[in-house]
Amino acid sequence: MSGFVEKLRGIVGDRGLVVDDAGKAPYLGDWRENFMGAALAIVRPASTDEVASVVRLCAAEKVAVVPQGGNTGMVGGATPDTDGRAIVLSLNRMNRILEVDPLGYTMTVEAGVVLKTIQDEAARHDRLFPLSLAAEGSCTIGGNLATNAGGVQVLHYGNARQLVLGIEVVLPSGEVWNGLRALKKDNTGYDLRDLYLGAEGTLGIITRAVLKLWPRPKDIATAWIAVPSPAAAVTLLSGAHAASEDNVTSCELMARQGIDLVLQHIPGAADPLAERHDWYVLLEWSSTRPRREGEAGLAGKMEAYLGEAMEQGLVLDAALAQSEAQAKAFWALRENHSESQKKDGPSIKHDISVSVSRIPAFMDEGLAAMRTVLPSCRPVPFGHVGDGNLHFNCMAPVGWDKPRFMEVAPAISAAVYDLVVKYGGSISAEHGIGRMKVEELAHYRGRIELDTMRAIKRALDPANLMNPGKVLEV
Ligand code: FAD
Ligand code: 2HG
Numbered sequence: 001m002s003g004f005v006e007k008l009r010g011i012v013g014d015r016g017l018v019v020d021d022a023g024k025a026p027y028l029g030d031w032r033e034n035f036m037g038a039a040l041a042i043v044r045p046a047s048t049d050e051v052a053s054v055v056r057l058c059a060a061e062k063v064a065v066v067p068q069g070g071n072t073g074m075v076g077g078a079t080p081d082t083d084g085r086a087i088v089l090s091l092n093r094m095n096r097i098l099e100v101d102p103l104g105y106t107m108t109v110e111a112g113v114v115l116k117t118i119q120d121e122a123a124r125h126d127r128l129f130p131l132s133l134a135a136e137g138s139c140t141i142g143g144n145l146a147t148n149a150g151g152v153q154v155l156h157y158g159n160a161r162q163l164v165l166g167i168e169v170v171l172p173s174g175e176v177w178n179g180l181r182a183l184k185k186d187n188t189g190y191d192l193r194d195l196y197l198g199a200e201g202t203l204g205i206i207t208r209a210v211l212k213l214w215p216r217p218k219d220i221a222t223a224w225i226a227v228p229s230p231a232a233a234v235t236l237l238s239g240a241h242a243a244s245e246d247n248v249t250s251c252e253l254m255a256r257q258g259i260d261l262v263l264q265h266i267p268g269a270a271d272p273l274a275e276r277h278d279w280y281v282l283l284e285w286s287s288t289r290p291r292r293e294g295e296a297g298l299a300g301k302m303e304a305y306l307g308e309a310m311e312q313g314l315v316l317d318a319a320l321a322q323s324e325a326q327a328k329a330f331w332a333l334r335e336n337h338s339e340s341q342k343k344d345g346p347s348i349k350h351d352i353s354v355s356v357s358r359i360p361a362f363m364d365e366g367l368a369a370m371r372t373v374l375p376s377c378r379p380v381p382f383g384h385v386g387d388g389n390l391h392f393n394c395m396a397p398v399g400w401d402k403p404r405f406m407e408v409a410p411a412i413s414a415a416v417y418d419l420v421v422k423y424g425g426s427i428s429a430e431h432g433i434g435r436m437k438v439e440e441l442a443h444y445r446g447r448i449e450l451d452t453m454r455a456i457k458r459a460l461d462p463a464n465l466m467n468p469g470k471v472l473e474v
């Protein structure tokens, strides 16, 4: 294959090619350390033309391409398989912000721009790019679009699909589809853009995007709230929409088990409330209307609302952030859930969704289902309750190593996913399918849906070279 690698070098130059084992290593395993693959080379093109030339070469030589952004995905979608015959195509050199149009509320970027850089650039123009997730310091917009990422503000702004107007894609043939349109309305036939969003790199490589911007919030209220139950959390959220004048931008539910792991593993983390409680909500309201002199603003409204909720027994205790630093500390308790679970030991994740009003019943039945399979397991449910999206995770019993837990893990997952189906929910709300849930997708999706998906994949990638083995077996 040395001739092939030299052809790659001819396209991307020395800076764009990684062939030594130490250099390749960070691109070959996933964030959760569940998958480790091998690759002929890591290819890092610097432009759409270079991506297209690399993909054309791979198509001609029948070499599979695994697109990769920040490599923070939760389902192994960016990890090559172990045969070492694919290349990893990393977008991390395509990291330029190409244009900001504050008047039209858009930003045009290359796919490898880190999400936090986009948020900061929008803020510099007094605008907001609302996609927000704990991996924002390292995930890329290309990866966010390819996974249709969710995060903590979906209930107000929508998921990644709703935050983008146009995209440019390098197709499996190496041709470039320029759908980089900044149009809010465009009913000209099938929506090709929506095909590539959430396709996890199996239909093509997103190289550029036109993103939507929003006005930057000027008044933000954040509260850390102890609630008696998930049912109380859902009722609290339901009333908050009107009480905040439709300004609820985040509503995250957490169980005490998750908080204990954060306090144990994350230096500097502290419990905002004096007493221990079983359930917590992190509630945030944001408005673009600045708080005027002498007004209590959103914090005043939130305080009044939480006071009423306390009288109704929906709230047990609450702390309203008195500063940006305190709000950040509340958020750190939520955002360090994944990191602290990773540090604690083996776990399995169930990124599920049901309708918001069915969260309480699902929680009860789901916890019972996990414990029926393995009474000593340690469930850590948390997540985006406003989207009906729970991370219904489960830590291994204390003292168990990964191989032992993985023997029983499939039975726990099957119990959870069967219940999700009973509730009319989804087995992957926001993380995607990757390689981790290929079998589950095939099992839980209907024949018509699977046949249609396979027909699309075969039509757009007949040689099955674009991220093969991910999402669907064809
Ligand atoms: P990667 O991991 O590199 O790739 C993900 C998938 O997209 C792969 O299938 C890959 O092949 C494909 N891909 C990447 N770039 C491209 C491209 N340019 N064109 C085509 N395909 C491409 N996700 C959420 O939805 N919500 C959350 O709240 C959330 N929180 C997280 C918190 C932590 C601590 C971590 C580690 C992850 C979290 N994630 C979350 C998962 C992950 O961050 C997101 O899925 C993110 O969108 C992935 O971006 P990435 O650039 O790292 O993509
Ligand atoms: C989050 O909401 C992410 O923090 C990660 O989606 C969830 O670790 C998880 O299970």
Ligand code: ZN
Residues within 6 Å of the ligand: 150, 151, 383, 384, 391, 430
């Ligand atoms: Zn999440």
